[in-house]
Amino acid sequence: MALSSATKRFLGSILHNRLLSSSFTHADSRCGVGGGGLAIFSRSFSAEVSSSSNQMNLIKQLRERTSAPIKDVKAALIQCNWDIDAAQKDLRKRGKVLASKKSARTAAEGFLALAQTESKAALIELNCETDFVARNDIFQHLALSLAKQALLVEGASQQGAEPFQVGPENMEDLKLYLEHPKISGETTVQNAITEVAAMMGENVRFRRGFVMSTSLNGVLSTYLHTSPQPGLGRIAGILTLEVEDGNSQLDALQRVGSELAMHVVAAKPLFLTKDLVSSEALESEREILKSQTLLNNLSKEVGSPVKIGSFFRMEVGEGIQRLEAESSASEPVAQLV
CATH class of the missing domain: 3.30.479.20 (Elongation factor Ts, dimerisation domain)
Known part of the structure; x- marks a missing residue:
C-alpha cells in the first residue's frame, strides 16, 4: 500500500529522533555521564566546593595562629598536604631561618x-x-x-x-x-x-x-x-x-x-x-x-x-x-x- 507524503514525513521524523537519542546515550556512557551521569557530576562539583571551603578555613586558622603572610600560610599548607599542625611547625622553622638572615638589617x-x-x-x-x-x-x-x-x-x-x-x-x-x-x-x-x-x-x-x-x-x-x-x-x-x-x-x-x-x-x-x-x-x-x-x-x-x-x-x-x-x-x- 502506498503511503502518502505526509505519512512518510511523520514516520521519518520519529525514526530520526530515536536515532539521535540513541547516539547521545551512547556518547554519555563513554564520558561517565550517561545512566545517572548528571547526578555523578553534581556530586563531584559539590565535593570540590566543599574541599575548597575547607582549605580556605585552614588558611584562615593558620593565619590566626601564626600571623604569617597569607601566601606563606597557603604554601606551607600545600607543602604539608593541608595538615595544619605540620604546616605550623614548618612555618616556624622557615620563619626562624628568615629571621636569622634578617638580623643584620637596620631596626630603628x-x-x-x-x-x-x-x-x-x-x-x-x-x-x-x-x-x-x-x-x-x-x-x-x-x-x-x-x-x-x-x-x-x-x-x-x-x-x-x-x-x-x-x-x-x-x-x-x-x-x-x-x-x-x-x-x-x-x-x-x-x-x-x-x-x-x-x-x-x-x-x-x-x-x-x-x-x-x-x-x-x-x-x-x-x-x-x-x-x-x-x-x-x-x-x-x-x-x-x-x-x-x-x-x-x-x-x-x-x-x-x-x-x-x-x-x-x-x-x-x-x-x-x-x-x-x-x-x-x-x-x-x-x-x-x-x-x-x-x-x-x-x-x-x-x-x-x-x-x-x-x-x-x-x-x-x-x-x-x-x-x-x-x-x-x-x-x-x-x-x-
Missing part, C-alpha cells in the same frame, strides 16, 4: 616598654624595622614582658643614683613567660625574640635597657610620650626625688615628680642645677632651671628639703642612623645624670 622603629614598682622602674627598648610591626600586639606584648623581666635582673635592685644598665648580655638566657593567645608559655628571652621576629618577618632586636631605684625616702616618677597603651611609648623620662624626711607627703612628691618627668621628655635636659651648666649650654638648658622653683615650692609644702636624685631620658632609635654612617661608633646609652 619600635617602642620603649616600662615596668615599675613603688621604688624601682625598668625601661627597655625593643626595635623592629617598620612602625607597622611596632603596632602589632604580639610585638608590644613581647616588649612589655621584657620590661617586667628586666626588673628581676640580678644587681638591678641595688639602690643608687646611677641607673643600672641592662643589655642583651644580661637577659638573653633568662626565662621569659609569655601570655599572648598566639605565643604563650615559658621560653628564654632570646628564643622569644627570635620567635616574634619569625612571625613578623622583620628584624626584631632588644637593644638596651635601664633599671633605676630610689632610696627609702624618695619617690620614682616616669613619663611616656606617644603611648599606644599603658607601659609603652616612643620617648621616656624617669627621675627620682629625694627628701630628707621620710614622713613627707607622698602625694605631693608624686605630683611634682610626674611634672618633672614630663619636663625631662620635653626639654632634653643635661644638667641638674645651674652650677653644672656651662656658659655655652646655658641658653639651651634654661628650661630645666625652672624645675628648681618647683622643688623649692615642694620643699615648703612637705616641710623638708627635696632634691632630684637622678634622671634620664630615652628615645626610640636615637643614634641608629649615626651608627649606620659611622659603624665604628658606640651606641648612645641614654641621656642621664
Whole structure:
C-alpha cells in the first residue's frame, strides 16, 4: 500500500529522533555521564566546593595562629598536604631561618616598654624595622614582658643614683613567660625574640635597657610620650626625688615628680642645677632651671628639703642612623645624670 507524503514525513521524523537519542546515550556512557551521569557530576562539583571551603578555613586558622603572610600560610599548607599542625611547625622553622638572615638589617622603629614598682622602674627598648610591626600586639606584648623581666635582673635592685644598665648580655638566657593567645608559655628571652621576629618577618632586636631605684625616702616618677597603651611609648623620662624626711607627703612628691618627668621628655635636659651648666649650654638648658622653683615650692609644702636624685631620658632609635654612617661608633646609652 502506498503511503502518502505526509505519512512518510511523520514516520521519518520519529525514526530520526530515536536515532539521535540513541547516539547521545551512547556518547554519555563513554564520558561517565550517561545512566545517572548528571547526578555523578553534581556530586563531584559539590565535593570540590566543599574541599575548597575547607582549605580556605585552614588558611584562615593558620593565619590566626601564626600571623604569617597569607601566601606563606597557603604554601606551607600545600607543602604539608593541608595538615595544619605540620604546616605550623614548618612555618616556624622557615620563619626562624628568615629571621636569622634578617638580623643584620637596620631596626630603628619600635617602642620603649616600662615596668615599675613603688621604688624601682625598668625601661627597655625593643626595635623592629617598620612602625607597622611596632603596632602589632604580639610585638608590644613581647616588649612589655621584657620590661617586667628586666626588673628581676640580678644587681638591678641595688639602690643608687646611677641607673643600672641592662643589655642583651644580661637577659638573653633568662626565662621569659609569655601570655599572648598566639605565643604563650615559658621560653628564654632570646628564643622569644627570635620567635616574634619569625612571625613578623622583620628584624626584631632588644637593644638596651635601664633599671633605676630610689632610696627609702624618695619617690620614682616616669613619663611616656606617644603611648599606644599603658607601659609603652616612643620617648621616656624617669627621675627620682629625694627628701630628707621620710614622713613627707607622698602625694605631693608624686605630683611634682610626674611634672618633672614630663619636663625631662620635653626639654632634653643635661644638667641638674645651674652650677653644672656651662656658659655655652646655658641658653639651651634654661628650661630645666625652672624645675628648681618647683622643688623649692615642694620643699615648703612637705616641710623638708627635696632634691632630684637622678634622671634620664630615652628615645626610640636615637643614634641608629649615626651608627649606620659611622659603624665604628658606640651606641648612645641614654641621656642621664
